[in-house]
Amino acid sequence: MPAIGDFDGDGKPDLVVTDANGNSVRVLLNRGNGAFAAASYGVGKYPNAIAVADFDGDGAIDLAAANEFDNSVSLLLNRGGGAFAAAVNYPVGSSPSSLVAGDFDGDGKADLAVVKADRNDVSVLLNQGKGALAPAVDYAVGRQPLSIVLGDFDGDGRLDLATSDGSDSAVSILLNRGKGGFAMAVQYPAGLNGVALAAGDFNGDGAPDLAVTDGFANMTNLLLNKGNGTFQAPAKFSGGGASLAAGDLNGDGRLDLAVGGPIYTLLGLGDGTFAAALALPRMPGGSVAIGDLNGDGRQDLVMGGGLTVFFNSGLSCQ
Numbered sequence: 001m002p003a004i005g006d007f008d009g010d011g012k013p014d015l016v017v018t019d020a021n022g023n024s025v026r027v028l029l030n031r032g033n034g035a036f037a038a039a040s041y042g043v044g045k046y047p048n049a050i051a052v053a054d055f056d057g058d059g060a061i062d063l064a065a066a067n068e069f070d071n072s073v074s075l076l077l078n079r080g081g082g083a084f085a086a087a088v089n090y091p092v093g094s095s096p097s098s099l100v101a102g103d104f105d106g107d108g109k110a111d112l113a114v115v116k117a118d119r120n121d122v123s124v125l126l127n128q129g130k131g132a133l134a135p136a137v138d139y140a141v142g143r144q145p146l147s148i149v150l151g152d153f154d155g156d157g158r159l160d161l162a163t164s165d166g167s168d169s170a171v172s173i174l175l176n177r178g179k180g181g182f183a184m185a186v187q188y189p190a191g192l193n194g195v196a197l198a199a200g201d202f203n204g205d206g207a208p209d210l211a212v213t214d215g216f217a218n219m220t221n222l223l224l225n226k227g228n229g230t231f232q233a234p235a236k237f238s239g240g241g242a243s244l245a246a247g248d249l250n251g252d253g254r255l256d257l258a259v260g261g262p263i264y265t266l267l268g269l270g271d272g273t274f275a276a277a278l279a280l281p282r283m284p285g286g287s288v289a290i291g292d293l294n295g296d297g298r299q300d301l302v303m304g305g306g307l308t309v310f311f312n313s314g315l316s317c318q
Contacts, residue, residue: 001017001018001048002050002289002302002303002304003289004052004290004293004302005052005061007060007061008081008082009060012031013291013293014027014028014036015027015030018043018047018049018065018304019040019047020047020048020068023042023044023045024040024041024042024043024047025040025047025063025065025076026038027039027084032294032295033294034294034309041063041076042087043065043074043089044073045067046070047066047074048068048097049065049098050063050064050066051065051100051101051112052101055077055101055109055127055131057130060078060079060080061078062075062076062131063075063078063084064076064099064112066092066096066097066114068095070089071091071092071096072092073090073092073114073125074088075088075090075133090125090135090136091136092116092136093119093121093123093138094118094119095116096115096123097145098114098115098146098147098148099112099148100113104124104126104158104159104176104180105126105179106179109127109129111124111125111133111180112125112133113125113148113161114136115141115145115147115148117144117145117166120140120143120144121138121139122138122139122145122148122161122174123136123138124137124138124139139174139184140184141165141172141174142165142185143165143167143168144165144167145163145166145172146163146165146194147196149162149197151199153173153225155206156176158176160173160182161173161176162174162210163197164197164212165187165194168187169189169190169192169193170189171187171188171190171194171197172187173185173187173188173229173231175229189234190210190212190221190223191212191221192214193214193217194212194221195212195214195240196212196241197212197244198210198211198244198245198246198257202222202224202246202255203270203271203272204254204270204271208225210231212244213244218239218240219236219237219238219239219240220239220240220244220259220266220274220277221234221235221236221237222235222272224272235272235273237266237273238277239264239266239277241259241261243259243261243287243288244257244288245258245260245288246258247291248299249265249267253270255268258288260287260304263280263288264278264279265280266278287304288304293309296312298311299312300312
């Protein structure tokens with residue numbers, strides 16, 4: 001699974017991807033003109049997701065990885081120039097599969113939230129300062145949660161959490177009650193077999209909505225936020241897969257979606273609907289991320305697995 005951040009502070013976005021079989025993460029520093037310099041760092045067993053944030057408050061972007069086979073997350077602090085210290089592992093419970101970083105308790109430090117499909121819960125690890133994390137606190141969600149995102153869903157200025165609950169065909173919303181504590185999860189129907197999840201304001205009303213992929217039915221379902229942290233019934237759009245990312249791919253100021261495995265783009269119309277899915281047959285399957293990697297002002301696509309970058313030509317990615 002890829003992620004994007006400026007790890008060496010040179011103003012160019014770099015890449016990081018998990019190497020599950022190698023029990024490591026690969027950092028690719030952007031040298032410009034589409035060239036990258038790679039280095040690997042050991043983490044726990046079978047890392048399958050990654051998040052980026054400044055965990056120790058030094059202004060440099062650090063890494064966190066979810067390790068499925070040893071039930072932990074690894075924290076790698078940036079030592080400058082895009083080099084990272086040895087991983088420190090924190091236990092979170094059985095089979096972590098997705099994680100996000102954000103300031104949940106309002107202290108200005110990045111915390112972690114990790115979803116665990118085998119446990120049907122989310123672990124929240126609050127930052128104690130200098131990149132040290134407190135023991136995990138667990139919150140129940142629906143059955144087989146596979147993906148997690150964050151957003152201020154109820155507009156109170158605090159970051160909330162949402163998970164895609166595959167076995168319940170639903171999403172769970174956990175509203176932040178302050179000081180890093182979360183209310184009991186509330187579920188909303190999201191269509192069959194929800195896998196990947198993305199948050200963004202797809203209808204321009206200022207409230208973050210939720211998009212959920214349904215890989216089995218080849219659909220992506222959109223749940224519009226009513227403005228108070230509750231959600232409308234899902235609207236269905238053709239084109240689904242195992243991963244999802246939101247960004248403005250065609251530069252019209254509206255959020256679009258990139259769906260991975262197989263690969264589709266759904267261009268947002270700005271009113272909570274999408275144009276017909278565009279299949280990109282030359283792209284390989286895998287996890288997807290969006291960012292401007294060559295500094296031309298256009299959002300590019302990054303595919304996990306073999307870690308392939310497709311640069312945006314202005315009309316498409318190539």
